[in-house]
Amino acid sequence: xxxxxxxxxxxxxxxxxxxxxxxxxxxxxxxxxxxxxxxxxxxxxxxxxxxxxxxxxxxxxxxxxxxxxxxxxxxxxxxxxxxxxxxxxxxxxxxxxxxxxxxxxxxxxxxxxxxxxxxxxxxxxxxxxxxxxxxxxxxxxxxxxxxxxxxxxxxxxxxxxxxxxxxxxxxxxxxxxxxxxxxxxxxxxxxxxxxxxxxxxxxxxxxxxxxxxxxxxxxxxxxxxxxxxxxxxxxxxxxxxxxxxxxxxxxxxxxxxxxxxxxxxxxxxxxxxxxxxxxxxxxxxxxxxxxxxxxxxxxxxxxxxxxxxxxxxxxxxxxx
Amino acid sequence: xxxxxxxxxxxxxxxxxxxxxxxxxxxxxxxxxxxxxxxxxxxxxxxxxxxxxxxxxxxxxxxxxxxxxxxxxxxxxxxxxxxxxxxxxxxxxxxxxxxxxxxxxxxxxxxxxxxxxxxxxxxxxxxxxxxxxxxxxxxxxxxxxxxxxxxxxxxxxxxxxxxxxxxxxxxxxxxxxxxxxxxxxxxxxxxxxxxxxxxxxxxxxxxxxxxxxxxxxxxxxxxxxxxxxxxxxxxxxxxxxxxxxxxxxxxxxxxxxxxxxxxxxxxxxxxxxxxxxxxxxxxxxxxxxxxxxxxxxxxxxxxxxxxxxxxxxxxxxxxxxxxxxxxxxxxxxxx
Numbered sequence: 001x002x003x004x005x006x007x008x009x010x011x012x013x014x015x016x017x018x019x020x021x022x023x024x025x026x027x028x029x030x031x032x033x034x035x036x037x038x039x040x041x042x043x044x045x046x047x048x049x050x051x052x053x054x055x056x057x058x059x060x061x062x063x064x065x066x067x068x069x070x071x072x073x074x075x076x077x078x079x080x081x082x083x084x085x086x087x088x089x090x091x092x093x094x095x096x097x098x099x100x101x102x103x104x105x106x107x108x109x110x111x112x113x114x115x116x117x118x119x120x121x122x123x124x125x126x127x128x129x130x131x132x133x134x135x136x137x138x139x140x141x142x143x144x145x146x147x148x149x150x151x152x153x154x155x156x157x158x159x160x161x162x163x164x165x166x167x168x169x170x171x172x173x174x175x176x177x178x179x180x181x182x183x184x185x186x187x188x189x190x191x192x193x194x195x196x197x198x199x200x201x202x203x204x205x206x207x208x209x210x211x212x213x214x215x216x217x218x219x220x221x222x223x224x225x226x227x228x229x230x231x232x233x234x235x236x237x238x239x240x241x242x243x244x245x246x247x248x249x250x251x252x253x254x255x256x257x258x259x260x261x262x263x264x265x266x267x268x269x270x271x272x273x274x275x276x277x278x279x280x281x282x283x284x285x286x287x288x289x290x291x292x293x294x295x296x297x298x299x300x301x302x303x304x305x306x307x308x309x310x311x312x313x314x315x316x317x318x319x320x
Numbered sequence: 321x322x323x324x325x326x327x328x329x330x331x332x333x334x335x336x337x338x339x340x341x342x343x344x345x346x347x348x349x350x351x352x353x354x355x356x357x358x359x360x361x362x363x364x365x366x367x368x369x370x371x372x373x374x375x376x377x378x379x380x381x382x383x384x385x386x387x388x389x390x391x392x393x394x395x396x397x398x399x400x401x402x403x404x405x406x407x408x409x410x411x412x413x414x415x416x417x418x419x420x421x422x423x424x425x426x427x428x429x430x431x432x433x434x435x436x437x438x439x440x441x442x443x444x445x446x447x448x449x450x451x452x453x454x455x456x457x458x459x460x461x462x463x464x465x466x467x468x469x470x471x472x473x474x475x476x477x478x479x480x481x482x483x484x485x486x487x488x489x490x491x492x493x494x495x496x497x498x499x500x501x502x503x504x505x506x507x508x509x510x511x512x513x514x515x516x517x518x519x520x521x522x523x524x525x526x527x528x529x530x531x532x533x534x535x536x537x538x539x540x541x542x543x544x545x546x547x548x549x550x551x552x553x554x555x556x557x558x559x560x561x562x563x564x565x566x567x568x569x570x571x572x573x574x575x576x577x578x579x580x581x582x583x584x585x586x587x588x589x590x591x592x593x594x595x596x597x598x599x600x601x602x603x604x605x606x607x608x609x610x611x612x613x614x615x616x617x618x619x620x621x622x623x624x625x626x627x628x629x630x631x632x633x634x635x636x637x638x639x640x641x642x643x644x645x646x647x648x649x650x651x652x653x654x655x
Contacts, residue, residue, distance in 0.1 A: 139457060
């Protein structure tokens with residue numbers, strides 16, 4: 001146990017050095033080069049399924065839930081956000097998860113992070129997981145940035161001494177200036193992103209899970225976070241990231257997963273998966289246009305149900 | 321140390337080896353699977369482990385909670401002291417002047433029951449939202465949710481602490497109040513400890529069920545308001561003004577028993593005996609009986625009733641913890 005903490009301390013420092021100075025930038029080729037198919041598995045996902053029960057959502061009323069209790073019509077109130085997912089993430093791999101909105105990407109990450117329990121299947125985790133799943137929230141809006149760092153440490157179960165040691169490094173990376181003593185609610189979204197990213201990566205995770213977090217922030221932050229992810233990979237750690245930014249996937253990922261309708265439909269080299277995703281997206285867009293045209297001509301009923309989901313439009317997550 | 325270990329353990333169920341030292345070694349392996357449906361005892365053990373390993377998290381969140389309560393107001397934490405003082409003034413005015421009845425030294429009589437009651441209502445209404453208000457956090461990070469109701473209870477302790485300080489300051493300052501202070505005051509921490517267990521137990525149920533039924537918050541607001549009048553706070557079963565006999569006639573034997581023998585009433589009457597003394601009706605030959613009081617003795621404390629409340633609370637806490645742990649996996653999906 002003691003050994004683990006000490007390891008953390010020593011590896012955490014070079015990680016920032018690599019991220020901190022931009023002069024000797026390790027390029028992606030070396031990071032990728034260190035990956036071999038035989039590298040130890042960080043995550044093994046076997047027949048993973050996540051089912052949501054819509055009986056208890058925010059818009060469920062007591063009357064409704066009594067009714068469903070009486071009729072026992074649970075079946076139509078359940079749906080699989082993700083099913084039969086099967087893949088392995090090895091150390092040193094950076095896996096991009098792409099797919100249309102509502103396909104189950106975020107659900108997959110929530111399950112990997114242990115935030116939701118799978119309804120079927122097994123997830124085997126080898127190592128410490130660190131997650132950055134939402135930038136809107138932060139941890140506590142009324143506490144200062146520095147207090148939030150310590151709160152994050154306590155939430156993640158990291159010893160106080162370790163947090164004390166890495167706090168200056170987090171503050172430096174977050175680069176929020178005097179705002180570090182201001183309540184989190186005064187932060188801009190970019191500052192929040194930087195602080196969140198700094199915390200998530202500074203705790204020296206074996207597995208880093210990121211959801212849609214790399215789009216935020218300016219060019220400088222993007223470059224900084226790129227360095228940081230590369231240094232995480234160089235330490236032979238694993239990264240899984242969900243994104244709509246295909247450049248990230250082709251540039252920084254060693255592998256990509258395409259998820260559609262809760263199924264992993266493709267698992268392979270980033271550019272191939274991205275190409276397939278684009279083709280599918282175009283096909284769906286064409287199908288949507290066609291349906292709209294049919295509606296206009298009155299050949300099918302004008303009903304949102306007759307429309308496939310809009311592409312790339314941020315849809316409010318109801319079941320998050 | 322144990323705090324770090326729980327990063328990997330979390331609420332996840334370990335399959336291969338149950339020795340935490342082994343798991344946290346070089347390659348910690350955890351498995352998450354739907355197949356695991358831990359039994360009640362296992363859930364209880366997990367809860368105990370989570371709480372003991374996350375003491376620092378609880379401390380942080382409690383501190384944040386207390387800090388927040390003061391930040392939105394100009395007077396800040398001064399309100400902790402002013403709040404009981406103002407409610408004292410209101411009720412002393414209403415009861416002694418408007419209704420022209422009252423126990424001698426009504427201030428002590430009232431505060432002895434009202435401060436524990438405020439602690440009770442404050443903590444319970446906070447714990448209703450304990451889990452729901454942290455929805456964002458729950459969807460963002462994996463941590464033992466059981467700390468949340470505990471945090472509400474921890475932050476509520478300030479309520480009791482400051483209230484009691486105000487009460488004892490008043491008793492010491494006002495000369496007429498001073499005789500009420502006896503050795504029996506040593507019972508207060510014991511009674512408070514029993515109340516704390518009861519509140520923690522109720523918090524487990526309230527915080528978990530509110531995730532699925534938000535209506536609980538509204539219902540609780542009304543129930544607690546009703547309880548304020550139904551519980552012996554403004555009156556006492558033994559005193560003239562409460563008129564135990566009159567209540568008995570009004571609600572019948574069963575209603576009377578419900579009113580008098582419920583845990584809240586038992587606790588509040590015990591506080592009153594320990595802090596104020598025993599109120600009673602002094603018979604005046606040829607006139608109306610007058611309200612009086614005498615210092616309580618050891619024999620006045622209903623230790624059997626307090627023991628029963630403690631036993632029931634512990635049992636409720638066990639069931640509540642198991643219930644909370646059973647429902648916990650669904651929180652992130654529903655919130």
